[in-house]
Amino acid sequence: MTSLPSTTTGVALGLAIDLDSCVGCHACAVACKEWNSGGHAAPLTDLDPYGAAPNGVWFNRIHSYEAGEGGDGLTVHFPRSCLHCAEPACVTVCPTGASYKRGEDGIVLVDESMCIGCKLCSWACPYGAREFDQAEGVMKKCTLCVDRIYNENLPEAERIPACVSVCPTKSRHFGDFNDPDSSVSRLTAGRGGYDLMPEMGYRPTNKYLPPRRQAPVAGALPPVEAEPAPASGFLRWLDRILSR
Amino acid sequence: MHPAYSVILFTTASGTGYGLLAFAALFSLLGRLPGDAWFLGGLVALALALIAGGLLSSTFHLGRPERAWRAFSQWRTSWLSREGVLACLSFPVALGFAAGRIFGLAGTAGLAVATIAISIATVATTAMIYASLRPIRHWHHPLVPLGYVVFAGQAGAAWLQMWQALWGRADPMVTAAAVLLPAVGLIVKLAYWRAVDTGRAASTAETATGLGRFGRVRPLDPPHTSANYLLNEMGYRVARRHAAKLRGYALALAFVVPSMLSAVALVGSPGLAATAAVVAAAAMSLGLVVERWLFFAEARHSVTLYYDAQPV
Ligand code: SF4
Ligand code: SF4
Numbered sequence: 321m322t323s324l325p326s327t328t329t330g331v332a333l334g335l336a337i338d339l340d341s342c343v344g345c346h347a348c349a350v351a352c353k354e355w356n357s358g359g360h361a362a363p364l365t366d367l368d369p370y371g372a373a374p375n376g377v378w379f380n381r382i383h384s385y386e387a388g389e390g391g392d393g394l395t396v397h398f399p400r401s402c403l404h405c406a407e408p409a410c411v412t413v414c415p416t417g418a419s420y421k422r423g424e425d426g427i428v429l430v431d432e433s434m435c436i437g438c439k440l441c442s443w444a445c446p447y448g449a450r451e452f453d454q455a456e457g458v459m460k461k462c463t464l465c466v467d468r469i470y471n472e473n474l475p476e477a478e479r480i481p482a483c484v485s486v487c488p489t490k491s492r493h494f495g496d497f498n499d500p501d502s503s504v505s506r507l508t509a510g511r512g513g514y515d516l517m518p519e520m521g522y523r524p525t526n527k528y529l530p531p532r533r534q535a536p537v538a539g540a541l542p543p544v545e546a547e548p549a550p551a552s553g554f555l556r557w558l559d560r561i562l563s564r
Numbered sequence: 565m566h567p568a569y570s571v572i573l574f575t576t577a578s579g580t581g582y583g584l585l586a587f588a589a590l591f592s593l594l595g596r597l598p599g600d601a602w603f604l605g606g607l608v609a610l611a612l613a614l615i616a617g618g619l620l621s622s623t624f625h626l627g628r629p630e631r632a633w634r635a636f637s638q639w640r641t642s643w644l645s646r647e648g649v650l651a652c653l654s655f656p657v658a659l660g661f662a663a664g665r666i667f668g669l670a671g672t673a674g675l676a677v678a679t680i681a682i683s684i685a686t687v688a689t690t691a692m693i694y695a696s697l698r699p700i701r702h703w704h705h706p707l708v709p710l711g712y713v714v715f716a717g718q719a720g721a722a723w724l725q726m727w728q729a730l731w732g733r734a735d736p737m738v739t740a741a742a743v744l745l746p747a748v749g750l751i752v753k754l755a756y757w758r759a760v761d762t763g764r765a766a767s768t769a770e771t772a773t774g775l776g777r778f779g780r781v782r783p784l785d786p787p788h789t790s791a792n793y794l795l796n797e798m799g800y801r802v803a804r805r806h807a808a809k810l811r812g813y814a815l816a817l818a819f820v821v822p823s824m825l826s827a828v829a830l831v832g833s834p835g836l837a838a839t840a841a842v843v844a845a846a847a848m849s850l851g852l853v854v855e856r857w858l859f860f861a862e863a864r865h866s867v868t869l870y871y872d873a874q875p876v
Contacts, residue, residue, distance in 0.1 A: 322638045339775075344785070373790040381787035383870055385769075388779030395784060398773055400870060409698065415635035415645035434634055437627020439797065440644055443565070446699040446767070448794045448867030457627025514774045517866065519766040520698055528774055 322414040324407075325423030331496050332426040333464055334404050334525035335484065336504040336513055338491040340532045344397030348483035348492060349380040352401075352462075355482035360467045361432070365455040377451045379462040380483055396531055399492075401483075402449035402462035403516065403524030404428050410441040410450060418459070425496075426525060427466055432458045446520045469494075497525055565700065566800040567860035574622035575690060576719075576852045578651070579712065581614030582683040583720020584727075585658050587741065589679035591724070592665055592672075596735055599665045607727055608662040611720075612655060619651060643696050647689040654682045687716045694859075701765045701876055702863035707756040714752050715818070715855070718745035719848055722822050725829070726845040729838035734829055742826035742844065750819035753855065757811065760862070767866045769873035783873050798865035799872075802858070810858055818851025 356379060357364050366376030380401040387394050404421075408428050411419045418435035421428045430441075430450075435458040442450040442459060450461045465481035468474060478485060484492040495504035504527070507513065513527035588607050591597045597604060623629040636652070638645040661679045664672030691712035694703040721741035728734060769783075770776025791799075802810075825844035829837035864876040 322641045349787075375790060375792055375796075377793070378788075381870075383773075383783065383787050384785035385773060385775060385781050385873075386784045387773070387775040387781045392779070394775075394778050396773070396775055398775075400787070409696075412641040413644065413693075413696070415638050415642040415648065416631070417634070417638050434631070435628065436631045436634055438625070438635070438644065439627075440642075440693070442793075442797065443700065443865065444697055446866040447772075448798070448865075448870060451793045452627065452797070454627075454793070459627075516774055517767050517771050519771060520866070530774065530777065533778075 322411050322417055322419055324411065324421055328423045328426070330498045331424065332404075332406070332498040332525050333469070333495070334426070334497050334504070334527070335401075335464075335481070336493040336495075336507050336527045336529060337399055338489075338493070338507075338511075338529040339396050339398060340491075340511075340529060341489045342397040342399065342491040343489055344382055344384050345488060346382045347486045347488060348399055349378060349382050351482040351486040352380045353378055355465065355468070356463070359465070360463045361430070361460045363453075363456075364460065365453050367454060377453050377460050379449075379451070379460070381448075394531055399483075400447065400449070401526075402428060402445075402464075403447060403522075403526040404462075404464060406523035406525060408522060409444040413440045413444045415440070427464045428461070429463055429466065430459050430461055432456070432460070435459050446517050446522060447524075464494075497527070565860045565863040565865060566797050567857045568625055570621045570624040572853060572856045572860065574618040574625075575712070576618075576849065576856050577621065578615045578618030578690070579687055579716035579852070580719040580723055580849060581611045581618065582654070582687050583716040583718070584611040584614065584723045585654070585720070586680045586683040586717070587720045587724045587738070589658075589661055589676040589683075591735070591738065592661075593676045594737070596737055598733075599668065601666045603731055604665055605662055607724070608658055610723075610727065612658060615651065615654070643689055643692040647686065647693060650682060650686040650689055654679075654686055657682050683716075684713060687713050699767075699866040700863050701763065702760045702859075705756070705759060705763075707752060707759060711749075711752045711756055714745065714749045715852055718742075718749045718819075718822075719845075719852060721745050722826060722841075722845040722848045725826055725841045729829075729841040732834070732838070734834065734837060736830075739826060739829045742841075743823050743830075746819040746823040746826075746848070750815065750823075753815070753819070765864075765866070765876045767869060767876065769869045772866065772869040781873055783871065786871065794867055795871065798867050800861060801864075802861040807858060807862055810854055814851050814855040814858060816851070817847045818855050822848040822851070 364377040368374050383398045385396050411421050416434050416436055418431045419441050437457040439452055450459055453460050469479050480494045484494045493504050495502040497504055508527045511529040513529045515524050623632050635645055635648045639649050657678050661675035664675050688709050691709035695708040698704050725738050725742040769781040773781050775781045822844040825840040828840035866876055
């Protein structure tokens with residue numbers, strides 16, 4: 321049913337993504353692609369994978385931005401994936417019931433066997449989190465690794481989303497945002513975690529932790545170009561030799 | 565947004581069909597159309613063929629058309645589902661009205677009213693599929709459903725005038741509708757373009773990333789080197805000067821020219837008026853296809869903020 325769940329446990333599973341420590345390595349995107357190529361939403365089809373214009377389904381896309389000007393500007397790496405919104409219009413617009421939000425943990429999923437590939441849900445998502453599989457004719461999206469997090473065949477430590485498990489800088493955190501004592505809730509509270517496009521009213525579950533402002537380093541070395549060339553003697557000779 | 569021809573054809577053809585159906589029922593109620601089997605039966609058949617053709621065309625847009633029947637299930641939340649349900653219900657209602665009128669059965673008036681109501685409601689639900697989408701500012705606007713209904717009405721009036729002309733008939737009330745409705749349509753479309761050209765989205769690259777606190781946000785490295793589904797489907801952009809030119813064609817073909825041609829019936833000979841009515845209907849349908857193409861091509865989706873940071 322594409323009505324939002326009327327009875328919920330209150331659990332709101334999601335990710336807290338730390339933009340301060342993300343280095344833009346794309347490891348999470350690659351791990352996502354790898355796991356999901358064999359998981360719940362498999363396959364994640366690639367068209368023309370070895371050709372000039374490969375085009376495939378990915379659930380996680382890593383952008384890089386500049387924010388602010390000059391010396392005050394920042395370079396920020398920005399992973400973008402489904403935010404498992406509390407008010408997901410992607411679900412309510414679906415005419416078939418293929419899209420649904422789970423009452424037990426808030427995960428937003430697609431039942432591919434019911435999807436007619438009308439693409440309306442991808443239009444309804446402000447964040448571009450849904451990607452159409454042209455080869456299979458159905459819509460696909462992040463599952464929050466629903467096939468890992470409850471998977472009793474995996475050791476307990478691995479029962480987290482694939483993207484979280486591989487991040488080399490531990491910039492992705494997984495947990496229940498409804499539990500004020502969970503690590504993600506504490507991180508969000510402590511770091512001022514925020515919603516993307518709050519004005520859309522979708523109330524995303526995932527939170528982004530803002531980059532920290534770098535304080536200017538006291539007594540920093542002046543730029544190398546500003547260094548005057550040695551004026552005389554052996555050093556001047558050496559400088560000329562080396563500058564050739 | 566990518567202007568898919570299947571969807572453009574669907575919305576324009578089914579809109580024309582519902583306009584025609586509504587006017588067939590309305591003018592029958594007013595006693596201005598003959599209940600002749602060929603005239604009225606043919607008219608309703610033409611309208612239902614336009615609607616069925618449109619619906620069929622829309623299924624070409626689906627990834628899994630063989631499962632299209634599933635789309636009737638979620639009418640509680642989904643405008644697309646509601647549209648499908650109403651479209652299917654409109655067939656028995658319209659056929660009942662046509663049969664009642666042709667065979668002179670009791671209760672035909674009620675079915676005529678129902679035909680008018682379901683025609684307007686179906687076009688409005690089609691429009692709500694688009695107007696309910698908050699990420700697309702150009703669609704999430706009250707003038708969108710109003711425009712869909714008015715454009716369907718003016719197309720129905722023009723096609724009814726053409727149908728009458730083909731049967732050697734004319735009716736000043738139909739002519740009045742065919743002349744005046746495009747003028748209303750013109751006002752709605754101009755108001756819509758003014759609204760979307762001067763309006764601004766609340767969402768920007770700064771709110772999309774939350775990085776506005778540091779200053780202006782600009783893309784540095786893209787997440788992928790070739791196109792993907794999102795860019796093909798939602799990153800479509802029409803050049804500004806092409807859009808301006810196409811807006812001119814749409815204005816002329818969908819509104820100005822057909823209204824003037826329909827007015828020929830007031831002054832010209834029956835033969836000239838009939839020719840003018842046929843050309844008017846053809847011009848309007850072409851114009852509405854251009855209008856609908858622009859409705860898609862000029863719409864910008866908030867996901868593009870992540871890619872080019874340009875205002876949506
Ligand atoms: S991010 Fe998009 S796809 Fe995910 S729940 Fe929100 S609206 Fe739906
Ligand atoms: S593409 Fe599939 S999941 Fe999305 S709205 Fe259409 S039927 Fe539902």
